[in-house]
Amino acid sequence: MALLPILVYPDPRLHTVARPVQAVDDRIRQLASDMLETMYDSKGVGLAATQVDVHEQVIVMDTSEEHDHPMVLINPRIVWMSDEHIIWEEGCLSVPGIYDKVERAAAVRVQALDEQGQLREIEANELTAVCIQHEMDHLKGKVFVEYLSMLKRGRIKTKMLKAQREAQS
Numbered sequence: 165m166a167l168l169p170i171l172v173y174p175d176p177r178l179h180t181v182a183r184p185v186q187a188v189d190d191r192i193r194q195l196a197s198d199m200l201e202t203m204y205d206s207k208g209v210g211l212a213a214t215q216v217d218v219h220e221q222v223i224v225m226d227t228s229e230e231h232d233h234p235m236v237l238i239n240p241r242i243v244w245m246s247d248e249h250i251i252w253e254e255g256c257l258s259v260p261g262i263y264d265k266v267e268r269a270a271a272v273r274v275q276a277l278d279e280q281g282q283l284r285e286i287e288a289n290e291l292t293a294v295c296i297q298h299e300m301d302h303l304k305g306k307v308f309v310e311y312l313s314m315l316k317r318g319r320i321k322t323k324m325l326k327a328q329r330e331a332q333s
Contacts, residue, residue, distance in 0.1 A: 168202045168216040172328065173259045174321045179305040182214050182221045184239045188281035192222065196236045196279050199224045204231060208257045210295040212302030215258050223276075223299040227292045235286070237276035240300055243285070245269035252294045254308050260327075262320050266311045268297045 171178050185192055195218060203211040203224055213222040223237040248270040255263045271289040274296055278284050288296055298308055309317050 165201045166198045167205055168198050170202065170206065170211075170215050170257050171217055173256075173307055173309065173324050175258075177217055177219075178214060178258055178302070178307050180214060180219045181305045182212070182219045182303040185220050185222060185277070188238055188277055188279065192220075192238065193279050195220075196222060196224055196238075200226070200234050200236075203257070206257050209291070210299045211257060212299045214302045214305070221303050223296075223303070225292070225295050225299065227295050236279045237274065237286075237296070237299075238278070238281075240274050240276035240296070240303075242272050242274050242296070242300065244273040246271040246289075250290065250294070252291070254294065254298060256298070256308050258302075258307060259309055259320065259324065262309070262323070264309070264312055264316065266294075266298075266308055268294050272296055274300075 199211050199216060209227050210225040213220050221239045223240055226234045246269050249267050250270040251265045251267050253263050254266045270293060272293045273285060273287045275283060275285050309320050
């Protein structure tokens with residue numbers, strides 16, 4: 165297992181659209197394992213392969229209280245979304261230290277392959293539903309700050325670039 169470097173907004177690679185995984189093999193299982201280790205080490209609840217500069221449709225998540233129920237979603241596809249929406253304060257490992265409210269579907273049903281290549285269907289609500297939608301956005305090249313106003317997005321971009329400059333000096 166290995167910790168993977170996480171891309172930080174506004175890195176343009178975060179806007180790359182991920183391609184479907186062709187085969188769930190040892191390489192993909194190792195990627196998922198490394199992503200889980202990276203996510204747990206970074207105190208996150210979800211991580212998309214795009215965030216670690218791998219542009220394939222792989223998501224890992226663990227929204228459990230004890231952080232002991234990891235999920236791997238390969239080639240995920242939302243097959244149903246509730247009409248009801250919720251507003252959730254989101255954060256992102258690619259936008260460290262920034263949290264803001266985003267409106268999303270309150271519940272979703274998603275189909276995806278697991279790490280063994282078996283098709284699964286998961287119904288989720290609240291935090292897990294929000295996390296699925298957030299991570300799937302990453303696979304489409306979208307970062308949660310794009311739901312915010314242009315003004316907020318500009319401030320966040322300036323703050324992230326300043327932090328990167330300071331870290332390099």
